[in-house]
Amino acid sequence: MQFSFLSYLWPGRHWPLVVQLIQREVDGRFRQSFMGGLWLVITPLAMLMVLTLVFRHVMGVRWPGLSQEESHLAFALRLYAGMALFQFFADGVGRAPMLVLSQPQLVKKVVFPLELLSWVNLGSALVGLLVSGGLLLAGTAWAQGGLTLSALALPLVWLPMIPLLLGLGWLLSGVGTYVRDVGQLLGPVLSAIMFLTPIFFPIEALPERFRAYMVFNPLAEPITQTRRVLFDGMWPDWRAWLMHALVCLMIAVVGAAWFARVRKGFADVV
Numbered sequence: 001m002q003f004s005f006l007s008y009l010w011p012g013r014h015w016p017l018v019v020q021l022i023q024r025e026v027d028g029r030f031r032q033s034f035m036g037g038l039w040l041v042i043t044p045l046a047m048l049m050v051l052t053l054v055f056r057h058v059m060g061v062r063w064p065g066l067s068q069e070e071s072h073l074a075f076a077l078r079l080y081a082g083m084a085l086f087q088f089f090a091d092g093v094g095r096a097p098m099l100v101l102s103q104p105q106l107v108k109k110v111v112f113p114l115e116l117l118s119w120v121n122l123g124s125a126l127v128g129l130l131v132s133g134g135l136l137l138a139g140t141a142w143a144q145g146g147l148t149l150s151a152l153a154l155p156l157v158w159l160p161m162i163p164l165l166l167g168l169g170w171l172l173s174g175v176g177t178y179v180r181d182v183g184q185l186l187g188p189v190l191s192a193i194m195f196l197t198p199i200f201f202p203i204e205a206l207p208e209r210f211r212a213y214m215v216f217n218p219l220a221e222p223i224t225q226t227r228r229v230l231f232d233g234m235w236p237d238w239r240a241w242l243m244h245a246l247v248c249l250m251i252a253v254v255g256a257a258w259f260a261r262v263r264k265g266f267a268d269v270v
Contacts (some may be wrong), residue, residue, distance in 0.1 A: 008115045008170070008256040009163070016117055022123035029124075040131045047134070052076035055200065064205055073143045077136065078231060082199030082223045084132035085161070089188050089219055091125035092165040097176025097183040099169065104270045114263055115256070118169030122162065129158075131163060140230050148233035157225045157236055164248040167255030174255075174262045178269060198223055211224055218248070 008165070011018050030039060052072050063075050099117040106112045141147050176182040197219045205210060214220040221244040225236045 002009065004022070007113075008260075009166070011113075011116060011119055014116055016112060018119050020121065021116070024123045025044075025120055026127055039223055040128060041135070043085065044080070044087075044132045044135055045127075047087075048076055048080050048139070051079045051083065055079060067217050072256050075140060077139050077143060078202075078227060079200060080132075081136060081178040081226045081230065082197065082219075084129065084136055085158070085219060085223050085226065086194055086197060086219075087159065088125050088129040088133065089165070090194075091128060092121055093168050093172065094186055094190060095124075096169045096172035097186065099173035100177045100266055101180075101270060106215055107270045114266065115170065115259060118166050118173065118259075119254075121169050122165050125166070131157060136230070144231075147230075147251075150229040150233055150235050153229045153236050154226065157222055157229060160241070160245040160248040160259060161222060162248075163245075163252035168254035169246070170255035172260035174259045177266055178262070193217070193219070202227070215248055219252075226235065 052075065055075070063078055096118070099121055100107060100114065103117060106117070107114065135148065137151065137154075140151070172182060172186075196218055198206070198214070199219075201218060203224050204216055205216070221240060226240060228234050229236060
């Protein structure tokens with residue numbers, strides 16, 4: 001099968017199939033639970049309360065730039081902005097190695113475009129991010145008495161995460177189909193990424209000699225830019241955004257090329 005990157009990056013006529021599979025994935029996640037889809041709201045709200053309790057009240061952590069008189073909600077929202085994006089990243093990456101292995105019936109179908117599985121995985125994770133994003137915007141409007149004009153740039157700030165997760169989905173699912181240990185390794189790796197990402201602290205709090213290494217962290221830029229447009233009332237740093245977007249697009253290209261190369265042998269190992 002001839003590789004076409006554009007067919008990977010844009011499903012085109014397969015969009016109805018992608019949407020149907022995303023709906024099935026999301027419905028299947030909550031089918032056996034009493035609360036159903038309400039968990040999409042309950043989970044981030046619980047996370048917001050726990051973050052506030054642990055970091056503000058138990059550990060007494062103060063966010064640089066926030067005065068003692070400023071509300072606990074303002075503090076929690078800055079943490080939550082980072083956790084929402086990390087959870088989106090972890091949801092997409094964590095399931096990626098099993099995308100092909102969990103769908104043997106689709107692998108056997110010659111006509112099924114397997115590259116869509118990464119889109120389905122992205123869409124499923126994106127549902128959670130949209131809910132978290134809505135709560136983040138509502139909480140910010142409540143804490144600040146409204147949203148600044150720069151908040152309009154938030155979707156653009158998050159946009160490069162789409163090719164990033166697509167590329168990692170293709171890359172990890174291609175490797176994970178042949179090397180089953182990849183899924184086991186991702187747990188510790190994601191935990192390390194969480195603590196090495198400016199989620200619980202602003203990137204400005206890092207010593208200057210360590211700050212330069214954040215360029216290798218795919219979450220550092222979108223988290224920093226999210227706080228910039230929501231809480232500082234500033235537009236994104238467009239140069240940094242463009243560099244991050246180009247890197248994410250390169251990851252998508254590499255991931256798609258790798259998936260196209262190794263997919264021929266999937267039917268033999270699934």
